[in-house]
Amino acid sequence: MKEDFLHYVWQYKKFDFSNLTTVSGDELTILNSGQYLRQSGPDFFNAQIIIGNQKWAGNVEIHLKSSDWYLHQHENDPHYDNVILHVVWEHDTPIFRKDNSEIPTLELKTYVASGVLNQYLSLTTPKSWIYCENQIAKVDQLMFKNWQERLFFERLEAKATPIEVLLQETDNDWEAVLFYRLAKNFGLNTNGEIFLKMAKSIPFSIIRKEGFEVENLEALLFGKADLLPVEAEDFYTKDLQNRSIYMTQKHRLKKVFIEPVQFFKHRPDNFPTIRLAQLAMLYHKQQNLFSKIISTHSLADFYKLFNVGVSSYWENHYQFEKESPRKKKQFSKSFIDLLVINTIVPFQFAYAKSQGKEISESLLQLMETIAPEKNIIIEKFSNFGVKSKNAFETQSLLQLKNSYCNHSKCLQCAIGIQLLKN
Known part of the structure; x- marks a missing residue:
């Protein structure tokens, strides 16, 4: 299991919200799970919760084990001073703030249904090429089209970066x-x-x-x-x-x-x-x-x-x-x-x-007039039922494979998230 599974469970509320309690036995109500930051600092920003009769607003940090807080040295990082809830899969040690007050902890494993965990394990069990190779052709096509656009522009941003570097070196020539x-x-x-x-x-x-x-x-x-x-x-x-x-x-x-x-x-x-x-x-x-x-x-x-x-x-x-x-x-x-x-x-x-x-729309239209590229990655996707009609689609698949599949980022991928939801 990886932390991104817990991020997914927390972000999409894939656990039983009724009768939540902290590891200390205090009643816990989640009003807002917060904004997923995907950057340095706490995982979720500006969450709102009620513990007992006290309402809290602040950040939520997520780990596989409570002790990971100290393993990652968060106790020395001021960015974590405003954490109001520590969400973990397994609680193995209490975590304290600088003023020696204990940070409330929610242990998720007692609230996540076995079906959610089994689906995650099924999706992330290594297969011959990509985790979802037996399911990818069955995902919703409208969602897939929208995800391909996102992937294409991610790839385009990456290709624009060396251009911008050279512009700085050449005084914008x-x-x-x-x-x-x-x-x-x-x-x-x-x-x-x-x-x-x-x-x-x-x-x-x-x-x-x-x-x-x-x-x-x-x-x-x-x-x-x-x-x-x-x-x-x-x-x-x-x-x-x-x-x-x-x-x-x-x-x-x-x-x-x-x-x-x-x-x-x-x-x-x-x-x-x-x-x-x-x-x-x-x-x-x-x-x-x-x-x-x-x-x-x-x-x-x-x-x-x-x-x-x-x-x-x-x-x-x-x-x-x-x-x-x-x-x-x-x-x-x-x-x-x-x-x-x-x-x-x-x-x-x-x-x-x-x-x-x-000019995003005109670039998409141009890419859709170009024949699909031919390489081993595109051929592999075709073998699993994802066939490309043009270069827009092949470019998005190259981004998907190189930036997501190769790094096991299933839970940062729209395809992986939909398969888990299903």
């Missing part, structure tokens, strides 16, 4: 931060952090200045990623080497150690060379990209905005000086979908938030 975050996503899971470090090593003012020649951008990106061969034979590679040396001197770029990029297990179209060539072409073709993504709202228009390929050299190369059959190598729709999900929508959300604007 939205264009620069967009370039950094796009670079990270172009690197995918394998090279994302390497691409981000590479992008941050180039002041964005230089990207602005040099964007009129795609070869200059390629020289900057390939040079900083340490992908330019030491000994070059073909004209293009030699030209990029010279441009890289020249721009390093011109812009006084500092040498920054960048971990080697990874080619292993990538399909050729996802090679870091191709993704950097595409990133260079994007910033060559699309000036003022940030303002364009903020003013674009349909998936079809994003497909047009990102309708760029690579320079001619990379149409018949995947690596330097290794020729291959010619191919345009434009962004696939599935890759643009990933950019919209992981970069564009978080940017639109963060920017609207900074401007005090509400």
Whole structure:
């Protein structure tokens, strides 16, 4: 048993309210169980109770055992001075305030019906993947839809956080931060952090200045990623080497150690060379990209905005000086979908938030037009009867699994709470 079960029992009044008494035998009446805080300090704020003939207003603290009060050192924390009731599953020791008066204690185990406890134990007994895997497909769909919206925006808030951090580092240069975050996503899971470090090593003012020649951008990106061969034979590679040396001197770029990029297990179209060539072409073709993504709202228009390929050299190369059959190598729709999900929508959300604007509905509508993502988590949910029709639903399921299921937060999850109520 965990404390969150007791929080659930207290918050939703899943115990017998009649004839309550404290462990000292005093009659107890609960007028208001208080507000669940979910933060440091007592668990429930501003509760109202009657003990004997005395009415009390204050906070309620909940533990599995009374002695946990001392285990958590609450006796030394002034935030707990206003606790009017200690609610525990098992009472094993009296608890005293600083003035040596005893804090009234309610022992819950004598008032909780066995059915409530058995349902909790059934829900939280480990299964093969998630606790509710045999029940999740049966929950109320309206509740599930509302919970998915909450999960989606929780995930969106988390994705907006690194954007806000970078804004502080760049004096609110939205264009620069967009370039950094796009670079990270172009690197995918394998090279994302390497691409981000590479992008941050180039002041964005230089990207602005040099964007009129795609070869200059390629020289900057390939040079900083340490992908330019030491000994070059073909004209293009030699030209990029010279441009890289020249721009390093011109812009006084500092040498920054960048971990080697990874080619292993990538399909050729996802090679870091191709993704950097595409990133260079994007910033060559699309000036003022940030303002364009903020003013674009349909998936079809994003497909047009990102309708760029690579320079001619990379149409018949995947690596330097290794020729291959010619191919345009434009962004696939599935890759643009990933950019919209992981970069564009978080940017639109963060920017609207900074401007005090509400665009939640339009973001939901956009996400509902994007095909569902394919990964092992979404496949697992599908096997248990939760099938996703779009990216809004897959993003919410990823948040559910990673932030709730993986941490056994069933009683902070709307699905878990409904299953317990049933």
